[in-house]
Amino acid sequence: MFTRFSVWAEKIDPYLVLIFLAALFALWPLLAPGYFFGAHDGRHSVFFVSMFDEAIRDGALWPRWAMHHNAGYGYPTFIVQAPLAFYAAELFILLGAGITTAVKLTWAAGFLLGGLGMYLLIRDWGLGNGDRRLRSAQSPVPSPQSLPALIAALLYIFIPYHLLDIYVRAALAETTLMAWFPWVILAFDRLIVRGADPGWQRRLLWASLAYGGLLLTHVIALITFTPLLIAFILFRLWTVRRTAPPPVSRSTSSAIRNSQLAPLLLSASAGLAALLLAAIFLLPLLAEGPLLDQNVYTGNTYSYTRHWVQVSQFFDPFWGYGFSDDPVGANDGMGFQVGVLALLLGIVSGLGLGQTRRPRDQRWQIETFLLLISGGLLLFITPLAEPIWRRLPMVEVIQFPWRLLALSSFTLSALGGLAGARLLATTDPAATGGGVVLALLILSASGNFTRPEFLQPVEAWREDGRAVYQFEQQHPDMLGYTRWVEQPFSQSAMTPQYAADDFANSRLERLGILTGEGRVLSHYSRGHSFGGEAEMGSAGVVQLRVYFFPGWQVRLDGQPVAHRLSPPDGLIEIDVPAGRHRIDMRMGSTPVRSAGIGISGLALLLLIVLDVSSGWKRKDAQLD
Numbered sequence: 001m002f003t004r005f006s007v008w009a010e011k012i013d014p015y016l017v018l019i020f021l022a023a024l025f026a027l028w029p030l031l032a033p034g035y036f037f038g039a040h041d042g043r044h045s046v047f048f049v050s051m052f053d054e055a056i057r058d059g060a061l062w063p064r065w066a067m068h069h070n071a072g073y074g075y076p077t078f079i080v081q082a083p084l085a086f087y088a089a090e091l092f093i094l095l096g097a098g099i100t101t102a103v104k105l106t107w108a109a110g111f112l113l114g115g116l117g118m119y120l121l122i123r124d125w126g127l128g129n130g131d132r133r134l135r136s137a138q139s140p141v142p143s144p145q146s147l148p149a150l151i152a153a154l155l156y157i158f159i160p161y162h163l164l165d166i167y168v169r170a171a172l173a174e175t176t177l178m179a180w181f182p183w184v185i186l187a188f189d190r191l192i193v194r195g196a197d198p199g200w201q202r203r204l205l206w207a208s209l210a211y212g213g214l215l216l217t218h219v220i221a222l223i224t225f226t227p228l229l230i231a232f233i234l235f236r237l238w239t240v241r242r243t244a245p246p247p248v249s250r251s252t253s254s255a256i257r258n259s260q261l262a263p264l265l266l267s268a269s270a271g272l273a274a275l276l277l278a279a280i281f282l283l284p285l286l287a288e289g290p291l292l293d294q295n296v297y298t299g300n301t302y303s304y305t306r307h308w309v310q311v312s313q314f315f316d317p318f319w320g321y322g323f324s325d326d327p328v329g330a331n332d333g334m335g336f337q338v339g340v341l342a343l344l345l346g347i348v349s350g351l352g353l354g355q356t357r358r359p360r361d362q363r364w365q366i367e368t369f370l371l372l373i374s375g376g377l378l379l380f381i382t383p384l385a386e387p388i389w390r391r392l393p394m395v396e397v398i399q400f401p402w403r404l405l406a407l408s409s410f411t412l413s414a415l416g417g418l419a420g421a422r423l424l425a426t427t428d429p430a431a432t433g434g435g436v437v438l439a440l441l442i443l444s445a446s447g448n449f450t451r452p453e454f455l456q457p458v459e460a461w462r463e464d465g466r467a468v469y470q471f472e473q474q475h476p477d478m479l480g481y482t483r484w485v486e487q488p489f490s491q492s493a494m495t496p497q498y499a500a501d502d503f504a505n506s507r508l509e510r511l512g513i514l515t516g517e518g519r520v521l522s523h524y525s526r527g528h529s530f531g532g533e534a535e536m537g538s539a540g541v542v543q544l545r546v547y548f549f550p551g552w553q554v555r556l557d558g559q560p561v562a563h564r565l566s567p568p569d570g571l572i573e574i575d576v577p578a579g580r581h582r583i584d585m586r587m588g589s590t591p592v593r594s595a596g597i598g599i600s601g602l603a604l605l606l607l608i609v610l611d612v613s614s615g616w617k618r619k620d621a622q623l624d
Contacts, residue, residue: 015150018439019115019157025443026157027111029167029452030104037462038454039170040323047467048172050099052078052086054505054527062280062597064551065528065587068465071472071492072508073547073571075480079284080292084216085110085176099463107166110179114162115153117182118410122149122417124186125366152417154439156182158446159413160319160339161405167452168321168334173218174406180214181225181410185232187211191270192236196262201614205607207270212277219285220398228373228407233267239365276603283596288550293481301477307400308383314338321453324402336402338378338412341438341445345416345423346374352422363418370415377408465505469498484548484570492569493545509545511583514566514573516540521580531584536576544572544585553588557581 036042048066055063055078063086066077078086085106092102126148156162165175187207194203211229214221240263275282306327313336322333349367379385381401389395398404420438461467472479476490494508508525510532517537524532534542543566544554554563554574563585566573572585589597 013146015119015146016116018150019119019153020112022154022439022443023108023111023115023157026163026446026450027108029450030108032455034455034457035100035104035462036167036170036452036454037456039168039321039452041172042170042454043462043467043471045103045170045172046100046463047471048077048081049086049089049093049103050463050467051527052083053090053093053099056090056527058527058529060528060587063528064284064593067505067525067527067530068468069472070479070481070547071469071490072465072494072498072510073492073545073569075547076288076292076549076551079288080219082173082216082219082221082281084213085173085218088176089172098458100458103172106172107175110176111157111162111166114179114182115157117179117186118156118413118417119146119149119153121182121186121189122152122414124189125363125414125418126421148417148421151420151438151442152413154442155339155342155345155416156410156413158339158442158449159342159409160335160337160446160449161409163446163449164334165406167450174220174403177214177218177221177225178406178410180210180217180221181407182414184210184214184225184229188229188233188267188270189236191266192233192240192263195240195266199614200262200266201611204266204270204273205611207267208273208277208603208607211271211274215274215278216281220403222282223395224398224404224407228411229271231373232369233271235365235369237263237267239362273603273607277600279603280593280596280600283599284590284593287592288590291483291549293483293485302399304389304396304399304401305386307402308386309336309381309402309405311382314378315343319449324400336381336405338405338408339445341442342409342412342416345419346371346412348423349415349419352419363421367415367418370411370418374408374411374415377404377411380404381408461503464503465508466498466503469495482547482549482570484565484567486568486570489569512543512545514541514543516576516578518542518576529584529586531582533580533582534576535580536578539575539577541573542576542583544574544583546572546585548572550590551587551593552585554583554585556583558584 035046037046047068051066051068052063054067055065063078063083064076065074067074069075069077088109089099089102089106092105093099097105123146126146162175162178165171165178184207187203187210191200191203191207194200214225307324308327310330313330313332316330316335316337317340318335318337320333320335324332324334324336326332350371353364353367353371380388381404385401389401423438456462461470472490476488479488479490481488493512494510497503497508506525507523508530509520509523510525510530511520511523511534513520513534513536516539518540519535521533521535524530530544530546536542544563546552548563548565548570552563552572554561554572556574556576561574563572563574565571574583576583
């Protein structure tokens with residue numbers, strides 16, 4: 001047994017253990033009792049997961065509806081909010097964690113996966129050349145490339161904006177999104193560099209899944225990360241073309257395999273496949289999103305014109321827990337520093353590139369690309385870029401220009417790792433010691449940023465509908481409306497129930513008699529379905545206190561019945577004959593949702609079949 005353990009231990013990369021231990025240092029506040037409900041999106045991250053869980057438990061495998069928004073009228077939150085971060089939290093809930101604990105665990109998993117992805121990416125790039133054969137033979141055990149990769153991983157975990165996203169903003173989906181960046185770039189990098197070499201089907205699958213997973217984690221990824229990915233793909237296609245060896249055979253199959261078009265076709269195929277995988281979310285978003293009032297997402301507080309970052313703020317050590325509430329200056333309540341070590345290593349990289357011009361060297365090319373992209377991203381966040389933003393109206397959904405610090409955090413961390421390789425190479429005998437010092441500096445430089453404020457006990461009401469109700473009472477300007485709502489409101493017939501001491505999600509009274517004589521006998525309220533029983537002395541109209549929206553299916557005594565809009569709040573009503581009747585409504589599918597499910601399912605099936613069939617062919621070839 002001891003021998004087996006020794007063999008197993010020898011296969012473990014010790015740098016991965018160091019990344020795990022360092023990440024614990026960044027995440028230790030999550031182990032404390034309580035939760036920072038006062039952070040920007042602290043309450044959202046919990047009650048979104050709570051409503052997602054309610055829908056899952058009500059049998060909705062892909063939830064669309066969040067039941068407690070808008071004074072209880074609900075909202076199709078999960079049509080406009082990409083769901084993958086909520087699925088991650090739901091996994092922890094099903095394993096026994098409480099809702100708030102599941103949110104914390106999702107953050108922890110995202111930090112660890114992001115650090116691991118960055119480590120593998122920089123270790124891949126550390127070879128310093130573009131030879132795909134050398135790369136495919138790279139060993140998984142520690143090597144001269146592993147120490148700079150460790151530096152990059154630590155930079156990514158501890159870079160200020162990454163910690164701000166969790167401890168100041170408490171933004172669950174956006175923090176989870178950052179975990180995907182290195183994995184997507186790594187998957188496409190391997191797809192491009194190795195081209196149509198054997199195993200391209202598996203690399204195509206992973207690139208498609210990585211980019212598709214990113215698109216299903218946060219809606220802004222389509223606008224923010226996609227241009228970066230396209231730029232990277234074009235850049236790597238150019239570098240591979242410059243370094244690729246000439247074809248070794250003139251046969252048709254070999255010519256196809258060595259064709260310089262192969263990386264381009266594979267990259268385009270992976271991007272298209274990822275969009276198809278995300279169709280289950282993107283199609284309903286594009287088709288049904290316009291049925292919602294968009295001003296709540298892009299106007300007033302959420303207008304990008306109010307959230308520029310001044311250049312001086314990139315270097316300002318200020319760290320606050322307020323908001324970006326200074327629309328014209330640098331006196332915001334939150335900090336936007338890039339990070340002193342990331343900046344210093346970026347400067348080291350720039351100086352090194354200026355002194356050593358080796359355009360055919362892989363690391364030189366990648367450093368140049370990262371340096372230019374990082375500078376461009378930081379510039380795009382400042383008021384200097386306002387003319388560009390005005391000419392690109394689609395970018396207004398980003399809301400806060402400083403959100404792009406997530407991308408610059410990724411590019412600067414990767415650049416810092418490669419710059420670290422340059423520094424450590426100059427002191428080769430002391431490389432390990434220098435790396436340890438640099439790692440300790442990274443940890444110590446961000447130690448003050450791992451201190452959440454507004455810690456409060458996790459009380460029961462904070463994980464049910466009352467949390468949503470209280471938030472909306474404090475911020476009535478943030479209620480969401482559909483196109484059928486005729487006038488703003490902040491109260492509903494269910495408001496007294498949300499304010500009652502004996503509140504229960506399941507007992508919300510969602511049926512009301514509009515015309516005719518009758519009374520409501522019972523109610524039920526679940527994550528994706530609502531209803532109850534009504535006894536009518538005469539035929540009349542019963543109102544269902546839920547927003548009118550595509551997908552609702554209403555049944556009267558088990559039989560489908562037509563429903564219509566109930567003004568002025570944009571609810572639902574049905575005609576009910578005299579007698580005692582059971583009324584049930586459930587959020588179901590629509591043609592566009594069904595199409596999205598079919599497209600995503602078919603795309604995933606084809607990718608898997610392609611990979612499995614290629615594996616069978618390789619096995620048959622080995623047997624022959």
